Amino acid sequence: MQSIGVGLIGTGYMGKCHALAWNGVKPVFGEGPKPRLVHLAEVSAGLAARRAEEFGFERSTGDWRALVADPEVEVVSITTPNAFHAEMAIAALEAGKHVWCEKPMAVTLTDAERMAAAARNSGRITALGYNYIQNPVIRHIGKLLEEGAIGEVNHVRFEMDEDFMADPEALFYWKSEASSGYGALDDFGVHPLSLVLVLFGGVARVMARLAKPYAERPMRDGGRRAVETWDIASVLFELRSGVSGVMALNRSAWGRKGRIALQIFGSKGTISYDQERMNEFQLYASGDRATEQGFRTVLAAPAHPPYDRFIPAPGHGLGFNELKIIECHEFCNAIAGRPARIIGFAEGLEIERSVHAMAQSHREDQWISV
Secondary structure, three states, X not given: OOEXXXXXXXXXXXXXXXXXXXXXXXXXXXXXXXXXXEEEEOOOHHHHHHHHHHHOOOEEEOOHHHHHHOOOOOEEEEOOOHHHHHHHHHHHHHOOOXXXXXXXXXXXXXXXXXXXXXXXXXXXXXXXXXXXXXXXXXXXXXXXXXXXXXXXXXXXXXXXXXXXXXXXXXXXXXXXXXXXXXXHHHHOOHHHHHHHHHHHXXXXXXXXXXXXXXXXXXXXXXXXXXXXXXXEEEEEEEEOOOOEEEEEEEOOOOOOOOEEEEEEEEOOEEEEEEHHHOOEEEEEEOOOOOOOOOOEEEEOOXXXXXXXXXXXXXXXXXXXXXXXXXXXXXXHHHHOOOOOOOOOHHHHHHHHHHHHHHHHHHHHOOOEEO
């Protein structure tokens, strides 16, 4: 395969990330088909045309169905709001396209199950936008766990915090609508759960509490509207291995910009990581001499692939968009039949089941098996 025809639905923040990734994957990794940016869809023909010019797509449309029907489109990137994922992904799969869809997979568990079934029936490759699992640092943490660097893991803690909904007078928008999902659980919680999945194999049971720091928000045209989602979630969970865990999520945490904090405690040490400092991690090894015992900071470097594909020197650092390029490369590997580090719809369904079990736990005030 010399080239692959790409279609993009949605051109907001994540749409631009996907466009950058499709444009960057060949220069960074070299091997594999060259992406051909064929068709772009937006809510209006005018906006689609402007974005196609900016992003480098050959043509555009105000009707996403026209993009899905385009025979020159072989893979579809879906970066629209959550409520549209299921319909678009299923239509693309039924049209014989591979699908790269942003997280969360869907708003309802039924829709996620329909998406997984459509992927299975189509035989096409699917990937969800869990780019944090692609970080060379996270990959190396996984390797350290496999090697037993901190012994037997006995407890894990995850936090994800941002402050884009911290202001009580911030305008009501779609992320406060019930149609977008539960709130912090599926907007945020799916990212830590993607790390749980690749590092530990998933969750067995959960106990959750959800909270609304602000009951209502102002509307752009005046008046106020009740907030329908939960911006805070606190979760106890048990891994399939029996190890205990804690997850704390907050979309209204002043001062936090992109925090995904991970602590892994083992019988011989501890690993600590924070996404706001995504090019480093901390390692504590109990086997060190008492006179030097303490956390050491390890900077990302060419020794942590695929960092070396971007930068030949240690400590310079990758960013969010580089992780999307890595994710795009892994997706292309899967399409080519090569080993790939992706979370497809089948694996993504496991994350969705965990999220919905957490919501059920909140409603029923009890532990729920996933």
